[in-house]
Every structure is written in C-alpha cells, then in structure tokens.
Amino acid sequence: MEWDNIDFERKIWHIPKTKNGKAQNIPLTDEAMEILQARKFTSESKWVLPSASSESGHLSHPNTAWKIICKKASIKNFRIHDLRRTFGSCMSDAGASQRTISTALNHMNSNSTMHYTIACMELVRQYMSKATRIIRECAENYNIYNTI
Template sequence: MATIRKRGPYQWEVRIRKKGYPTHCKTFSRKTDADQWARDIESEMTRSVFVSRKEAESTTLLDALERFEEEFLDGYAQPKQIKSRIKIIKERPIALMPLASIRGKDVADFIKSREEERRASQTILHEVNLISRVFEISRKDWGMESLHNPTQRVNKPKQNKGRTRRLEKGEEKKLLEKAPEELKPIILLALETAMRRGEIAMMRWEHVDLKKRYVHLPKTKNGEARSVPLSPAALDILKSIPRRIKGDVFPLHPDTISKWFRAAADDADLKDLRFHDLRHEATSRLFENTDLDFMEVKVGQRFGELAEPVILKRLM
C-alpha cells in the first residue's frame, strides 16, 4: 500500500509497502508525479511484473547522454552532428531529470522550447530521436528494463516536405566555373553517383574497384555498409584524380565541401542550392537518361557490385 505525505512546502514523499517486496520510497516536487509513480509501482507489483527502478531513478538524462557519447558515438558515420545534438540537449532542463521521472510532458516542453527558438522541425526531430535512442539503450543494454520511453507519448513536429531543387539549364556549368579545382571532381562525382557529401569525403582508394566499377562504403549515414556502381563518367573522374599517400580519395572535410559549395553557388548566383540537392539531381537523371525503374535504382545504390549486370551495363 502506498502512503503519500507532504514534507516541507515543495516536497511529497511516497512510501510503498507490499508483502514480498522491499519498501520503496521516493520524493517528488509535484504531487501529481508522486501519485503517478505510486500507481505505476503498485500496479506492477500486483501484476508481478515489477522491476526495480533504482538505477533509472539515480541516472539523469545528462549521465545517460555522456555514457552514450562514450560508448556509441564512434559507431556513427557523422559523429560531429550527434555530438552537437548531445550538447544542445545537455543544456536543457530535461537533462537534469532522472530518466525514470521524465514523462511525455517533459519531452513536449523540450519540443516547445526548441520551436520557440525557431529551430527547424527536422532539427527538433533529430534531437527527440536521439533522446529516444538513449532511452532504448538504457532499457535494453544498461539494465533499466522498467524504463518507459517518454518520446513515444508525444506529438512530434511534422517533417518538412522533401526538397525538389534541381539544376536548371546552364546551372551546372556556372557552378563548375566558380568552384575551386579541388571541389569540381566532387561535384561531378556526386552528380554521377548520387552519393552523399560525407560518403564522398570518406572515400578511400582501398575501397575503390575500377575494374569491377564500384566503390564500397563501409559506413554510411544509417550505419550500414553499401556499394555504389560507377558509370563510365564516374570512372573517368576517379582515374583523373592523383593518388594520395594517405589513401583518401579527396582531401576535403565534409564541412569544407559544404562551405566551398555554398560560396561557389553564391558566386554563380544560384538561388537556394545545396550540396545535397545534387543527390536528388543525380537520381532524377538516372530515371530520365535510362530505362531503369525505381526498384533498380534503389538496388543499384545499395548493392553496387551485386547489381552490376542490372545497373552498370545499362548505363554504358
């Protein structure tokens, strides 16, 4: 049976005694939270599914984020972006709350605060998804089985419609005229392969097979490996690039690629053009310039060397 008593002007203490279980106590600053916690614990004890919340109640979201950063960050294709999101969440009031006490309302408050700061809905979604990921790891890998994921109980911001910006007639030429020499082959390769900025920046010669006409990507945005088929034009681009002692195909960091690309687009007076738009342009050209259907393009992008008979020979 749960007893709730007021301790001081802003504290409520819950004490639960039930046969077969040790006494459980917890203090809350809001009585509504105290009532909810008591109901949850008593219900689980009655149904014989109770699991101690001790670790989840003593671990804050800040603690969990720091552990996540230490154990999982290196597994991401773009750890810098994840680290930036972690830093943002750490600076919010929700980070100081124990995992077990975070409710959907707290996540909703986090979303509202980010919207008030005029953050893009996609940016906020990435941050909420990171919080969700930390909760799932805490439940499945860190022994906090009783933990509920509060992000599943909130209305998330709606995703923006995908961009449809394409290169208009003459824009590719203008862009290449303004781009630095080191950036030109990167732009051309992106238009031939539909590879992402980070994927191109991480390319290494040891993963490029010019004979079999594909480049293997050990780590992509979603964490999975894939191989990309190389058209004759893409092969010519790679053959024109001098081999570097370090083994990387291109010497530019992903952020440098974006910075130089924006500058070239501005100099060429190309409105609202981003590097990622080249991926959409490349995919659209595949449909327009070949008789490939949607599934063949998807298969070719993911399994380049396996799809060679289907994709590469039809691009010749």
C-alpha cells in the same frame, strides 16, 4: 573516402558504413572512373579528397565549398542534397525502375525514392500520349470509340 574503398578493376566504390548503418557498393560510371584515375595518378594521400584545413585530413563536410561554388555561379536556394534528387529524377527519366533508383540512392524505403524522383513534364506528356493512344486503339478495336 579512401583509395582503399575504390575497386578500380570492378569499378565499385565500397562504403563500409552509410547513414542507414549498412555498407553499400556503388557502381562507378566510366566518367567517374576517369576522374578517379586522374586523381589517383597525382595523389600522395590515402584520401580521395584530401583537405589540409580539415582536422580529419579529408573533405568531410562539403557544405562550405558548396556554398562558395553556388555564390560564384550565382545559384540561390540550391542545396548540395538537391543533387541526389536531381540524379534520381534523371535516372527515372532515363527509364530506370524505382527499385534501381532506390538501390542507387541507398534508400531502405521505396517511399523515400518517390520523394526524390520528380518527373520531367515532357516525359510525363510523352507517356500520357502513349497511354492515350493505347486507350484509343483499344476503344477503336472494340468499336466503342464513337459511343463515348
């Protein structure tokens, strides 16, 4: 990720080529922009995440750092890729449509998005309660509630 890929005015991260071979523009949140602006202010590198120990000069395989973070935090069986699933689930819980989540995660197939979104039990319960209320109101309105 190079600084040239960050559009600070439009708050966009442009990825020229993703895993699926297509370019992607990712909208950046205010929180992400604050972090990027702070890093840019102190950076002398063309890379957003420079690395002195990497041949490429930038962080390209974060798994080693992730393992160290998890070990220090006593977190087991949590892969860096699980963050995508968690983020997709949080977007779903916040009310985002499957299409919006699919776009954010750059999925070509909506089935992939379904795999990533794990519903929060309390949210499922809330929607089930809403659906139950609607069914009950309909049944009461059509006078069939007491015949069931």
